Amino acid sequence: MLSNNIQIFYNSGTGNTYLIVKAMVEVFTNNQIEVKTYRIEKTDVSDINLDIPIGLAFPVAFQSTYKFVWDFFKRLPKSNGTPIFMVDTMQAFSGAIVGPLKKVLTEKGYDCIGANEIVMPSNLFNKNINKEKNEKIITKGIKNAKLYANQLIEGNTIWRRIPLLSDGLYKLCVNDFVLNIINKTYGKKITVDKEKCIKCELCVKLCPTKNIKMDEYPVWGENCQLCMRCLSYCPTEAVIIPNKTFKRYKAIESTLHLKDI
Ligand SMILES: Cc1cc2nc3c(=O)[nH]c(=O)nc-3n(C[C@H](O)[C@H](O)[C@H](O)COP(=O)(O)O)c2cc1C
Incomplete structure (x- = not known):
C-alpha cells in the first residue's frame, strides 16, 4: 500500500477495537504515514476522501457486526478503486463479515486489499473476568x-471471500428480525438501578444509536444493538438488566476510545 496518508473509520463498544486501531496507527506513523481516525457513528460518508486508502475497524457481533456499522458500510460512496482494508476484533469466531463486506465494497468499486480478524477478550455477559488471561x-x-499494519505497508495482505456460506449466514445474523429479538431479550430490559444512578447522562452520550433518552432517569428505546457501552462504562454500575x-468488561478504564485517536 503505497500512500503517505490513510483514514481509518472505527467503532469500538468497550475498547478492544480502539486498542487495535491505536497499535496500527503507531506502526503507520512510525513509517511516516499520516493517519486520521474517525468514529463510524459520527461520520458523514459524504465527507470521506476517496483519493486516499481507507481502513475499517469494528467489533464482531452476532457472527457479523452491528447493524448500525453495516448501515455505515452500505452508505459508503461509490469509488473508482480506492484501496480499502478491514480489521475486526472478536472473542473467537465470525462467519458473516469478511466475505459479505468484501462483496458490498467490491460492488461499490473499492479495491479490497486486506482483511484481518483479531482475537480479543470477550465483552459479552462474562460470568467471570480473568484479568491476567485477558x-x-x-x-x-x-x-x-502491528504485524498486520506492517504487512499492509509492504503490500503483503489479502482479503479472502468465501461466498454462499458467509452470505447466507449474514442474512441470518443481520436483519430486523434479529434486532427485534435483541431488543426484546435485552435492549428493552436495560434499565437503571435508581439508587445507584447519579443522572450523569454518560450512557445517553455513549450510545452509538442514540437509543437512550433522559427522562427523570435514562430510558432505553427500541434500537439497542448491544454494544455494551452503557453497561460497561456506567461509573456506578447503575445500568442493569434485571435478573x-x-x-462488566472494558478494555480501558476511561471512555478514551470515544475520542478520535
Ligand atoms: C452483542 C455481542 C455479540 C458478539 N458476538 C460475537 C461473535 O459472534 N463472535 C465472536 O467471536 N465474538 C463476539 N462478541 C465479542 C466481541 O466481538 C469482542 O469482545 C470484541 O473485541 C469487542 O470489541 P469492542 O471492545 O471494540 O467493542 C460479541 C460481543 C457482543 C457484545
Missing part, C-alpha cells in the same frame, strides 16, 4: 495488529 490475549492481539448477573 492481558495475555490483548498483548497477542496488539502484536497481531441477569454478569461482570
